[in-house]
Amino acid sequence: MSEENIIEVKNLVKKFGNFTANDNLNFSVRKSEIFGFLGANGAGKTTAIKILCGLLLPTSGEVNVAGFDAFKQRNMIKKNIGYMSQGFSLYEDLTVKENIEFYAGIYGVKRSVIKTRLNELVEKLHIHELKDEFVKDLPLGWKQKIAFSVAIFHKPQVVFLDEPTSGVDPITRRQFWDLIYEAVDDGITAFITTHYMDEAEYCDRISIMVDGKIDAMGTPTELKRLYNAQNMDDVFVKLARKQEII
Amino acid sequence: MNRFLAFLTKEFLHIFRDVRTMMILFLIPVFQILIFGYVIKNEVRDAKVGVLDFSGDVMTAQIVSKLDAANDIEIVDYYKNYSEIESAFKANKIKAAIVFEPNFAATFVKEREANLQIILDASDPNLANLLNSYISAISANYANEQKASQAVINVSIEPRMLYNENLVSAYMFVPGTMALILMVITALMSSISIVREKEIGTMEILLVSPLKPIQIILGKLAPYAILSIVNAISIIIIGNFVFGVPILGSPIVLLILSFIFILMALSLGLLISNIAKTQQVAMFISMFGLLLPTMLLSGFIFPIENMPVALQYFSYIVPAKYFLIALKSVMLKGLGFAFIWKELLVLLGMTSLFIGISVKKFKIRLD
Numbered sequence: 001m002s003e004e005n006i007i008e009v010k011n012l013v014k015k016f017g018n019f020t021a022n023d024n025l026n027f028s029v030r031k032s033e034i035f036g037f038l039g040a041n042g043a044g045k046t047t048a049i050k051i052l053c054g055l056l057l058p059t060s061g062e063v064n065v066a067g068f069d070a071f072k073q074r075n076m077i078k079k080n081i082g083y084m085s086q087g088f089s090l091y092e093d094l095t096v097k098e099n100i101e102f103y104a105g106i107y108g109v110k111r112s113v114i115k116t117r118l119n120e121l122v123e124k125l126h127i128h129e130l131k132d133e134f135v136k137d138l139p140l141g142w143k144q145k146i147a148f149s150v151a152i153f154h155k156p157q158v159v160f161l162d163e164p165t166s167g168v169d170p171i172t173r174r175q176f177w178d179l180i181y182e183a184v185d186d187g188i189t190a191f192i193t194t195h196y197m198d199e200a201e202y203c204d205r206i207s208i209m210v211d212g213k214i215d216a217m218g219t220p221t222e223l224k225r226l227y228n229a230q231n232m233d234d235v236f237v238k239l240a241r242k243q244e245i246i
Numbered sequence: 247m248n249r250f251l252a253f254l255t256k257e258f259l260h261i262f263r264d265v266r267t268m269m270i271l272f273l274i275p276v277f278q279i280l281i282f283g284y285v286i287k288n289e290v291r292d293a294k295v296g297v298l299d300f301s302g303d304v305m306t307a308q309i310v311s312k313l314d315a316a317n318d319i320e321i322v323d324y325y326k327n328y329s330e331i332e333s334a335f336k337a338n339k340i341k342a343a344i345v346f347e348p349n350f351a352a353t354f355v356k357e358r359e360a361n362l363q364i365i366l367d368a369s370d371p372n373l374a375n376l377l378n379s380y381i382s383a384i385s386a387n388y389a390n391e392q393k394a395s396q397a398v399i400n401v402s403i404e405p406r407m408l409y410n411e412n413l414v415s416a417y418m419f420v421p422g423t424m425a426l427i428l429m430v431i432t433a434l435m436s437s438i439s440i441v442r443e444k445e446i447g448t449m450e451i452l453l454v455s456p457l458k459p460i461q462i463i464l465g466k467l468a469p470y471a472i473l474s475i476v477n478a479i480s481i482i483i484i485g486n487f488v489f490g491v492p493i494l495g496s497p498i499v500l501l502i503l504s505f506i507f508i509l510m511a512l513s514l515g516l517l518i519s520n521i522a523k524t525q526q527v528a529m530f531i532s533m534f535g536l537l538l539p540t541m542l543l544s545g546f547i548f549p550i551e552n553m554p555v556a557l558q559y560f561s562y563i564v565p566a567k568y569f570l571i572a573l574k575s576v577m578l579k580g581l582g583f584a585f586i587w588k589e590l591l592v593l594l595g596m597t598s599l600f601i602g603i604s605v606k607k608f609k610i611r612l613d
Binding site for chain 2: 054079086089101105110160
């Protein structure tokens with residue numbers, strides 16, 4: 001694997017019985033890149049992410065994440081990635097601080113380190129009072145920000161964001177992207193799935209999955225030029241239409 | 247290890263923060279045992295009994311005073327005819343009435359037997375049965391004494407109730423309640439707590455984390471194992487101090503037995519959490535799949551020997567049955583491992599079966 005690529009996937013196939021969820025995927029993600037992983041529901045995105053996170057074993061192919069093999073070193077992969085799901089997945093009956101301490105704890109971050117980083121985070125997000133509130137009392141936007149901060153608290157090499165902005169208003173979404181840019185500036189790679197096509201434009205590169213295959217990949221500008229489209233929404237529609245003609 | 251500790255801390259925070267969980271874990275067991283203790287009574291205490299004495303001689307008076315002296319019976323009234331008895335029953339003043347035939351003593355001396363009728367309010371069949379046997383026993387005893395004093399050789403039957411000499415119902419319900427509480431609470435709470443993680447989506451995050459699945463499962467189950475042991479000990483102590491249920495066997499054997507039963511209940515909870523997708527479903531399965539069989543088919547309330555054959559066979563798969571047999575052996579008979587190893591083995595076998603199925607289902611879901 002080349003020095004710069006943090007994720008490298010070659011000929012990845014994943015079958016469930018007769019059903020092929022991932023049909024010969026090939027792509028790579030560079031270090032400190034924001035990689036948009038797009039596709040309709042049921043296109044095989046979730047399966048691919050589960051494999052990249054070390055949750056599922058691939059059927060065949062080569063998969064390398066953060067320098068570790070997805071067949072043999074799944075536990076090492078897990079230690080070096082962060083994950084945030086669309087549910088924001090914080091414990092509502094714990095305070096912000098307790099949530100952070102818990103997730104940092106299960107990632108093996110030392111207590112003294114947790115304390116320093118927690119203080120830094122409190123300063124950065126200005127949550128001096130908020131940190132002792134129960135998560136159930138927080139507005140959605142804050143839950144989302146905290147969930148993201150939790151996902152990168154242990155300083156992973158890659159953070160997987162599975163539809164992290166679903167159900168959030170456009171202004172909050174924009175603020176959330178600022179957090180992602182900041183994390184990427186710190187050297188973290190962001191692997192993100194989304195249904196919002198305007199967000200696809202914020203990515204450095206994107207891939208679009210249709211029926212278990214990657215149909216298009218490149219920078220947003222490249223894809224727009226290729227499909228002769230005004231915006232990413234157009235690209236997506238044209239890809240889907242092409243699918244219908246076949 | 248630190249990862250696991252972080253997990254345990256979180257679990258205990260969940261438990262101690264949730265008022266409902268705390269109530270189910272600690273208040274309900276205590277209430278349940280106290281309610282069972284004061285409500286379920288098979289022994290008769292001060293049952294009100296009336297007398298219709300057509301004879302009115304020394305002998306009938308002696309029998310009545312013997313009955314009155316017994317702890318269980320209180321003679322409340324004397325009647326002149328049957329219709330007075332009937333109105334006493336209707337007014338719910340008495341539970342039983344005794345009728346002596348005319349010339350009771352004279353007949354007894356002449357014919358060596360005399361008739362005494364017991365009329366019972368059988369709208370409560372259990373009580374009626376018990377009163378019947380008490381009154382019969384006391385009067386038969388009296389008759390035997392009389393005959394013996396007349397120097398006639400007599401056979402008198404004196405039953406002795408082993409392991410529960412006074413037929414105290416606490417001996418039955420304390421072990422039974424313990425089985426019920428440990429089973430339902432342990433399996434219910436642990437399955438709900440696992441299913442909750444699935445429902446709110448945090449299970450996904452836990453699986454992506456470096457925690458191994460076994461650590462997640464142990465972290466979820468361990469707090470309930472600890473709290474269940476606390477529950478088991480409290481129930482034994484309440485049973486002993488409040489209701490006088492003895493602990494004749496070794497307390498260590500008792501603890502090990504309880505712990506094995508708790509392990510079994512936890513593995514059931516794990517299995518339920520594998521099947522159930524929502525907390526409601528988990529609760530439903532625990533309530534109907536565990537509560538009812540544990541109450542009805544374990545021998546807790548109804549003797550297994552009296553059940554229809556089909557239900558007797560079914561009782562073999564009710565784990566609480568084995569726990570109850572072993573628990574009573576240790577507590578009431580003072581027996582040790584040599585006598586309960588079969589039950590322990592069955593419970594351990596069930597535990598590994600449930601864990602086995604859970605692990606298999608878990609792997610299928612992941613692949």
